[in-house]
Amino acid sequence: MREGFLLLLIALTSAGAWAVGARRLGLESRALGGAGGRMLESLGMIVLFLAANLLVGGLLILGARSVGPAFVSLYLADDVTVLALSVVQGLVFQAWRETGRRPRAGDGRT
């Protein structure tokens, strides 16, 4: 019941967004596939950042355990903010990748 409602809700707002994009903003429906691909790319980048954050966090904690006098719990890295900030990192990095590439030698010459 709840799953069905949530999926219907997302489907409705997605259809609304498509209608606004295609009819009011003049966006091409064919470009939607490419946009989905870019979304997956950003999602993949977020997963990479999340994995890196958890791995580095775990190694830092294990390192601190081996050299420090006080016990440091591995659960320190188990916080939902790590996921939220990984989303930010992934999106920023992906946007940087899209827009921040240096021009190669010869680019722009006539």
Add this chain to the structure above:
Amino acid sequence: MIPATASSPRRACRLLGGAALALFMVSAFTPAANLLAAWLAGASVVAPAEAIVVLGAGGGTLDDGLPDSASLRRALRGILLYRAGLARRLVFSGSAGEIEGRVELARELGVPSDAVLRAPGSYTTRDEAARLRVLLGPTGARKILLVTDSQHMIRARPLFERAGFDPLPVAVGGTARGNPSPEARLELVRDVCRELLARLYYRAAGYL
């Protein structure tokens, strides 16, 4: 979906993103997470034992001194087992503050003070098993009712077996079957992943 011109790192990112999205949808919108958690946790065994051991839950206490929700659930299960007459001793493990909150709760719910044992000062499940061996060793208690969350039981049970106990698992919480909302399922997946990683670490470190 993936244009032929996409470079290999981009293609890999898309595949990873697609896999993450698929995993998210399956986890949130199907009972796969519940089934996986139930399979990993195994069944509880409630039978008479020499002691009831309630493991710590991260040392959390609330402003009013009561244990936080995970700690409280475990403590209540232990108290109910004691009240059902399944053992003569009730042992609380965890941080000092967490234990005192649980002891107070047990006293208020009719558990006599001399039946309660405290096992403070443990930071990890492995520590808990070792400390409880020292605490319960002289009493001769081997067969224990081990009370912890169902996902934590995956790691706790073999550790206690290795420490020389014969633990009967009593899982608290469960597999979110009673609350099959997507949010509860995602929380369950997170707990399962955390425990599987912890178990992997324990195996790599030679603790299991």
